[in-house]
Amino acid sequence: MIYFLADAHLGCRALKSGRTRERRLVRFLDSIKTKASAVYLLGDMFDYWFEYKQVVPKGHVRLLGKLAELTDRGVEVHFFVGNHDLWCRDYLARECGVIMHFEPYTTEIEGRVFYMAHGDGLGETDKQFLFLRRLFHNAFAQKAFSWVHPDRSVAWGLRWASQSRKKHEKMGPAVFEGEDKEPLITYSKQYLAEHPDVNYFIYGHRHIQLDFPLSSDSRLLILGDWVDKFTYATFDGVDVALHNYLEGETKP
Numbered sequence: 001m002i003y004f005l006a007d008a009h010l011g012c013r014a015l016k017s018g019r020t021r022e023r024r025l026v027r028f029l030d031s032i033k034t035k036a037s038a039v040y041l042l043g044d045m046f047d048y049w050f051e052y053k054q055v056v057p058k059g060h061v062r063l064l065g066k067l068a069e070l071t072d073r074g075v076e077v078h079f080f081v082g083n084h085d086l087w088c089r090d091y092l093a094r095e096c097g098v099i100m101h102f103e104p105y106t107t108e109i110e111g112r113v114f115y116m117a118h119g120d121g122l123g124e125t126d127k128q129f130l131f132l133r134r135l136f137h138n139a140f141a142q143k144a145f146s147w148v149h150p151d152r153s154v155a156w157g158l159r160w161a162s163q164s165r166k167k168h169e170k171m172g173p174a175v176f177e178g179e180d181k182e183p184l185i186t187y188s189k190q191y192l193a194e195h196p197d198v199n200y201f202i203y204g205h206r207h208i209q210l211d212f213p214l215s216s217d218s219r220l221l222i223l224g225d226w227v228d229k230f231t232y233a234t235f236d237g238v239d240v241a242l243h244n245y246l247e248g249e250t251k252p
């Protein structure tokens with residue numbers, strides 16, 4: 001079985017349930033470790049991650065340990081960067097054995113073609129978002145930022161990320177905006193026209209659960225999140241389905 005999930009935003013300072021959510025994610029990964037042949041983490045697993053050559057942000061040790069356990073067992077774990085944790089280098093690959101993806105990734109699994117990405121910037125028209133995205137991805141800006149002391153830069157990053165969360169909270173819960181207003185749908189339709197062999201487009205980023213038909217043999221799925229939805233998708237070799245991970249949760 002193949003598993004897909006995204007957007008845990010671990011370490012988010014605007015959310016009180018950090019450790020609880022991390023534990024829940026770890027229990028989920030533990031529950032699938034014997035069934036999974038591959039796990040795709042489709043971005044923004046961390047609310048902020050800026051990695052220096054010799055230094056990584058504190059925290060997340062339960063998740064990192066579980067990822068290492070999975071890959072030690074031979075489970076393929078794919079880690080896509082999102083728009084909150086794009087400043088990864090090689091630590092997660094070296095330490096946890098994951099396969100890093102900094103770009104959208106197309107792969108064939110059991111005869112079906114998957115196009116996967118976090119989803120930020122694809123079909124996006126918001127100028128402010130695109131400006132920031134370009135800045136964040138700019139090699140010189142990244143180099144300059146890496147000269148800042150980690151204590152300062154990571155504190156700044158966590159503040160930026162939690163402000164972005166609060167801004168989104170004010171706008172209300174993420175909802176499906178309609179076929180014509182979802183950049184990922186527009187983008188995927190165009191992409192499909194040029195690459196008609198893609199059967200599944202799988203994305204995170206939007207924090208909504210969506211299973212949208214693009215053609216008779218192609219669908220677009222958005223994975224929800226692990227902030228308050230605890231949703232994921234599976235591929236059993238025949239079809240992709242969306243699920244909710246349910247379990248009793250009491251302790252903070």
Ligand SMILES: [Mn+2]
Pocket residue numbers: 043044082083084118120204205206
């Ligand atoms: Mn995102």
